[in-house]
Amino acid sequence: MNLSISLTVNGVRRDVELADPRVTLLDLLRERLQLTGTKKGCDRGQCGACTVLVDGRRINSCLALAASHDGADIVTIEGIARGEELHPIQAAFIAHDGMQCGFCTPGQIMSAIGLIGEGQAGDDPERVREGMSGNLCRCGAYSGITDAVLEAQKSLVKTDQGRAA
Amino acid sequence: MKNFDYVRPATISDAVAAASESGAAYLAAGTNLLDLMKGGIAGPSRLVDVTRLPGLDRIEHLADGGIRIGALVRNADLAHDPDFARACPAVVEALLSGASAQLRNAATVGGNLLQRTRCGYFYDPASACNKRQPGAGCDARDGENRLHAILGWSNACIATHPSDFCVPLVALDAVVEIEGKTGRREVALEALHRLPGDTPERDSVLDPGDLIVALRLPGEARTFSAHARYLKIRERTSFAFAVVSAAAALRIEQGTIRDARLALGGVAAKPWRARAAEKILAGARPDRAAFRRAAETALADAKPSGDNQFKIELAQRILVRALSLAAAGTPARMPALPASPFSSQIRSFA
Numbered sequence: 093m094n095l096s097i098s099l100t101v102n103g104v105r106r107d108v109e110l111a112d113p114r115v116t117l118l119d120l121l122r123e124r125l126q127l128t129g130t131k132k133g134c135d136r137g138q139c140g141a142c143t144v145l146v147d148g149r150r151i152n153s154c155l156a157l158a159a160s161h162d163g164a165d166i167v168t169i170e171g172i173a174r175g176e177e178l179h180p181i182q183a184a185f186i187a188h189d190g191m192q193c194g195f196c197t198p199g200q201i202m203s204a205i206g207l208i209g210e211g212q213a214g215d216d217p218e219r220v221r222e223g224m225s226g227n228l229c230r231c232g233a234y235s236g237i238t239d240a241v242l243e244a245q246k247s248l249v250k251t252d253q254g255r256a257a
Numbered sequence: 258m259k260n261f262d263y264v265r266p267a268t269i270s271d272a273v274a275a276a277s278e279s280g281a282a283y284l285a286a287g288t289n290l291l292d293l294m295k296g297g298i299a300g301p302s303r304l305v306d307v308t309r310l311p312g313l314d315r316i317e318h319l320a321d322g323g324i325r326i327g328a329l330v331r332n333a334d335l336a337h338d339p340d341f342a343r344a345c346p347a348v349v350e351a352l353l354s355g356a357s358a359q360l361r362n363a364a365t366v367g368g369n370l371l372q373r374t375r376c377g378y379f380y381d382p383a384s385a386c387n388k389r390q391p392g393a394g395c396d397a398r399d400g401e402n403r404l405h406a407i408l409g410w411s412n413a414c415i416a417t418h419p420s421d422f423c424v425p426l427v428a429l430d431a432v433v434e435i436e437g438k439t440g441r442r443e444v445a446l447e448a449l450h451r452l453p454g455d456t457p458e459r460d461s462v463l464d465p466g467d468l469i470v471a472l473r474l475p476g477e478a479r480t481f482s483a484h485a486r487y488l489k490i491r492e493r494t495s496f497a498f499a500v501v502s503a504a505a506a507l508r509i510e511q512g513t514i515r516d517a518r519l520a521l522g523g524v525a526a527k528p529w530r531a532r533a534a535e536k537i538l539a540g541a542r543p544d545r546a547a548f549r550r551a552a553e554t555a556l557a558d559a560k561p562s563g564d565n566q567f568k569i570e571l572a573q574r575i576l577v578r579a580l581s582l583a584a585a586g587t588p589a590r591m592p593a594l595p596a597s598p599f600s601s602q603i604r605s606f607a
Contacts, residue, residue: 095263112260113260113261113262113263113304114258114260114261116291135295136292136295136296137288137292137359137360140357140359143359149333149362149363150358150359150362151359151360151362151363152288152359152360152363155286155287155288155291155292155360155363156286156287156291156363157263157284157287157291157304157306159263159265159306160265160284160287160306160308203358203359206358206359206362207358210333210337210358212337216593218593218594219593221495222494222495222593222594222595223358224358225357225358225494225495225496226356226357226358226359226360226496227357
């Protein structure tokens, strides 16, 4: 059974034929679209390495059936920088050493973008840690990750206020 | 993962027809089902994708004060609905203490109710499990069972229902609306999930093709909004199932409890309403002695199913704590760690 779906991935429309319906959104991104920045960690929704934005919301792409997301707007780690200019969260992760081996980092950054968009955490480190609990880091870079999210949130809120003014 | 047919019907009646055939399963977000399919625990021959069905993604405030929540409303959207949060703060606290932000963004209300009652042996195809394979036996009985059921279990199965969301819902008399082959019907949430008995393979009373279309809270639910909490003990601070949990909702007038609603999570194959304990609290003063009496009553029939005797005392203590916090009043803002008895905030002893 062949299924045709189309997605918008990082602003570009992609039409994909699926040979069978078992393909997850994660495998579609990595294997069919060669967007390997999104990582496969546990593949069971427990580690968060596969986090992407679907219609603006962070989800685990490993537990999302691609066929069910026909028509969705997807943003992955490859789609957040503007050319050579890093996204403020990418820059903050570097500034605060929010990583060691880097494997979980794309998922952490996409999750942080989702968290800030949700607007629930504010400047409270405990709320940031709770909001990021779906992303595991085996190297234990949590302290730097929390600092990076807090700083990025501050700069993003300032930018928004600047734009509004 | 076993292959399957994928269909995406446009109407509820087409969905019910497509899912009534043997081997079919509904797919909403798939956060539990795809996990089970990847593990070889579930192997539906057909997935009926209900995510595009019209009209199931709304939160409606009814004329009688009740609230009707479409089955496809995402857990996060319900939790962040300000009107719902004002009416049912303990339900929101439970929602926000469940899973992770990514899963809450995807998972639906209907799917949360119908996630499998499960344990580690259910998830391990190499272990004997009556729920996965009727008649196979239960390796949990002689295995690692410190987190298993203490109420309502049978020799066939000692797994617990993992939902946090369902615990305050069952306390507040939630009802599910079901569309099936013979039309629409309603079932009290308390009666939706089954105790294992000799047939643990059936988690709920639903028949093939039955589709939950909405969840409804009666108008009375909001009368508890000033004194309502959900509290949950986990083995790590966040993103973990309950060891035990408790929902406590009180209506307090002139220093006396007029009505109490209590339910426990992590203790049985279903969210566990504690009606006898509620009766003890009605008319009592909200003090620790009354809370302890209620907690003892709630766990009076509990018995360990393995190395989990400790859960009986722990459940009583979490119930007393939930009642104390509920009596003190629903916090104006959701705690940073929803449902947690812990906080990393440093207390000032000045």
